[in-house]
Amino acid sequence: MKLFTTKQIAGIDKFTIENEPISDIDLMERAALQITHWLVKRFSTEQKMVFFAGPGNNGGDALAIACQLANLDFVCEVFLLDFGKELKGSPAVNWKRLEEQNKVKLVKFKDESGFPELGLTDVILDGMFGSGLSRPLEGFPAAIVEEINQLENTKVAIDIPSGLMGEDNSLNIPGNIIKADFTLTFQFPKISFLFPENETYTGKWEVLPIGLHPGGIEQTPSNTFFIEEEDVKKTIASRSKFAHKGNFGHALLIAGSFGKMGAAVLASRSCLRAGVGLLTTHIPRLGYSIIQTAVPEAMTSIDQHDAIFTEFPDLSAFSAIGVGPGIDKKRNSQKALCELLEKAKVPLVIDADGLNILSENSEWLQKLPGKSILTPHPGEFKRLVGNSSNSYERIQQQKEFAQKYHTIVILKGAYTVIATPNGQLFFNSTGNPGMATAGSGDTLTGILLGLLAQGISSEAAAIAGVYLHGLAGDLAAREKSEPALIAGDITDYLGKAFIELNKETN
Numbered sequence: 001m002k003l004f005t006t007k008q009i010a011g012i013d014k015f016t017i018e019n020e021p022i023s024d025i026d027l028m029e030r031a032a033l034q035i036t037h038w039l040v041k042r043f044s045t046e047q048k049m050v051f052f053a054g055p056g057n058n059g060g061d062a063l064a065i066a067c068q069l070a071n072l073d074f075v076c077e078v079f080l081l082d083f084g085k086e087l088k089g090s091p092a093v094n095w096k097r098l099e100e101q102n103k104v105k106l107v108k109f110k111d112e113s114g115f116p117e118l119g120l121t122d123v124i125l126d127g128m129f130g131s132g133l134s135r136p137l138e139g140f141p142a143a144i145v146e147e148i149n150q151l152e153n154t155k156v157a158i159d160i161p162s163g164l165m166g167e168d169n170s171l172n173i174p175g176n177i178i179k180a181d182f183t184l185t186f187q188f189p190k191i192s193f194l195f196p197e198n199e200t201y202t203g204k205w206e207v208l209p210i211g212l213h214p215g216g217i218e219q220t221p222s223n224t225f226f227i228e229e230e231d232v233k234k235t236i237a238s239r240s241k242f243a244h245k246g247n248f249g250h251a252l253l254i255a256g257s258f259g260k261m262g263a264a265v266l267a268s269r270s271c272l273r274a275g276v277g278l279l280t281t282h283i284p285r286l287g288y289s290i291i292q293t294a295v296p297e298a299m300t301s302i303d304q305h306d307a308i309f310t311e312f313p314d315l316s317a318f319s320a321i322g323v324g325p326g327i328d329k330k331r332n333s334q335k336a337l338c339e340l341l342e343k344a345k346v347p348l349v350i351d352a353d354g355l356n357i358l359s360e361n362s363e364w365l366q367k368l369p370g371k372s373i374l375t376p377h378p379g380e381f382k383r384l385v386g387n388s389s390n391s392y393e394r395i396q397q398q399k400e401f402a403q404k405y406h407t408i409v410i411l412k413g414a415y416t417v418i419a420t421p422n423g424q425l426f427f428n429s430t431g432n433p434g435m436a437t438a439g440s441g442d443t444l445t446g447i448l449l450g451l452l453a454q455g456i457s458s459e460a461a462a463i464a465g466v467y468l469h470g471l472a473g474d475l476a477a478r479e480k481s482e483p484a485l486i487a488g489d490i491t492d493y494l495g496k497a498f499i500e501l502n503k504e505t506n
């Protein structure tokens with residue numbers, strides 16, 4: 001799914017109005033109805049619905065929802081922020097409809113002194129500002145936001161919490177943004193919802209489709225995407241009846257050191273489960289019996305060193321190479337990594353200590369084989385790329401880095417972001433907080449390596465790998481719970497993730 005800026009979404013709204021065609025007021029009614037349905041399912045008519053409406057279409061939505069709910073026997077009150085200007089267009093039509101309906105208490109107020117007393121169970125609907133917000137809130141509307149944020153009542157934001165920008169909030173004033181429990185957003189997730197620091201404003205968010213015109217969506221260019229099932233299905237081909245293991249690549253994984261052999265085991269297992277034909281795991285001498293026992297399907301390549309990575313086998317047999325999980329950063333390992341970068345002719349997946357070594361030797365980044373994949377978590381990213389003051393800035397840095405070094409950067413998190421060398425960004429839609437557990441990054445490295453080794457392009461392997469990793473985590477969490485989920489479960493559920501992906505195709 002393409003993701004758009006709020007400005008682009010306004011353009012798609014306009015396109016829909018002109019080309020469906022549908023009147024502005026009917027589109028607003030359709031959007032409002034989606035929210036009304038959601039509210040009716042969640043709340044009872046015993047709870048009063050208190051709306052705060054602004055001067056634009058977001059306010060217009062609030063008025064339309066109030067009208068619809070009142071017709072369904074909900075007690076509603078509307079408080080309209082009065083900026084001294086008459087309402088125009090659809091918001092004005094909806095205000096008139098409410099006056100004529102005569103079921104909803106309507107109040108206009110100009111300053112904080114007009115702020116109402118609320119009952120404990122009243123639900124607050126925030127329809128003050130939506131995607132038309134042009135600058136951070138200040139003065140009267142900011143004071144109302146502050147009052148609302150102090151209340152314990154359940155708060156539902158219409159389209160976007162008032163005060164929050166759809167993309168860049170670096171210059172915003174944190175106290176002047178509504179902190180909602182739920183945000184019901186129209187048609188597309190707003191990009192700012194995907195950043196961890198904005199969870200406090202959006203609460204749980206849901207996308208409600210409002211039937212925007214497919215032609216408008218198609219013709220609006222975007223280089224930012226939300227990864228969904230259909231983006232991944234096309235990457236995972238079904239196997240020929242006559243397939244043999246030689247058809248699915250030979251991966252080399254360099255992982256583990258004394259005390260960290262688990263990383264090599266986790267990554268090896270998930271590489272195999274991702275469907276690779278052959279896997280050779282290169283490990284220090286003392287890890288030999290561990291890997292042979294824990295992962296009998298893998299062949300081994302044994303380092304001359306007992307405890308760390310200092311050399312690698314002849315590379316000619318391998319279709320992709322993974323390096324980093326648990327390798328430590330000793331001087332000889334650094335040297336070996338540098339040599340690997342110089343000799344490798346196939347894409348690498350570099351994770352964990354592999355990335356930390358690169359951070360300490362940034363001039364080696366020039367040596368990366370084209371279309372290699374780097375998988376930093378935010379701490380590794382900071383060491384590799386530098387500081388950033390917020391997530392929006394960080395993904396700009398990520399984009400530049402991927403372009404500069406012609407590499408794919410996977411910044412791991414709740415909404416993992418993939419940056420490609422051609423300037424595109426892909427946000428992942430799967431995964432859960434149960435995956436915040438030791439070793440779950442190692443399993444991702446294994447999956448990426450397994451896909452890459454099968455000849456899947458680096459971009460497609462990154463997108464599919466991240467999605468499948470999250471999906472396996474989601475399926476595992478369903479049965480194991482989030483707290484009890486451990487990294488190995490992700491690997492164990494990878495099979496179910498492939499089946500789930502296939503299910504829809506048939």
Ligand SMILES: NC(=O)C1=CN([C@@H]2O[C@H](COP(=O)(O)OP(=O)(O)OC[C@H]3O[C@@H](n4cnc5c(N)ncnc54)[C@H](O)[C@@H]3O)[C@@H](O)[C@H]2O)[C@@H](O)CC1
Binds near residue numbers: 055059
């Ligand atoms: N036909 C459409 O375009 C649709 C729009 N929809 C709704 O319309 C919203 C966007 O509506 P609008 O473009 O009217 O914008 P908003 O309703 O978000 O706000 C625009 C108004 O707020 C004022 N404003 C902006 N920033 C301000 C600030 N910092 N302080 C004080 N005033 C400020 C503007 O001057 C303008 O009067 C969406 O979020 C969504 O809720 C939905 O009804 C779906 C259809």
Ligand SMILES: Nc1ncnc2c1ncn2[C@@H]1O[C@H](COP(=O)(O)OP(=O)(O)O)[C@@H](O)[C@H]1O
Binds near residue numbers: 412413444
């Ligand atoms: N809250 C979360 N929601 C979804 N996925 C998560 C969450 N927390 C962590 N993950 C995923 O788990 C993995 C953690 O990787 P990493 O931090 O490298 O762990 P480790 O170093 O222990 O292997 C990443 O793929 C990340 O996207």
Ligand SMILES: [K+]
Binds near residue numbers: 058127158160161162
């Ligand atoms: K809002």
